[in-house]
Amino acid sequence: MEVVDLLGKNISEYRIGIRGKKLYIPIAFFLIDVCMTNEWMLARSKEPTLEQLSFRLQCVRALLGKYGQAALCPGPMRYCDRASKPVRTSHGGHITVTGNRRRTCAHCRRSKTPVACRKCNVSLHIHSFEDFHNK
Known part of the structure; x- marks a missing residue:
């Protein structure tokens, strides 16, 4: 019973706080929490001063380094959605x-518009058209 209580205590310290309408989403994240906590306890047998948060950060950084992708273009995401910078800033x-x-307008992101740019394939307000293609 001590191991179950210890596992529950360790999971509650850095629980993945996600809720979902489907039953399997919280169960999947609970299983990830259990695996991370068990791995941390095993790693602590070799390095007793290892904290759980730093261990979790190391795991996430390793996964992002292996499977993560760099941003397609730097800057605000509203300019990176559909039109890349060379296409967007070309003048023809x-x-x-x-x-x-x-x-939704790709420039202001506030309201919807039926107007679009044929080359970039993004929706834009008439007053946002020039600003979007010059930035």
């Missing part, structure tokens, strides 16, 4: 088309 072929499905 940017034509407004209307009658499309209403989508």
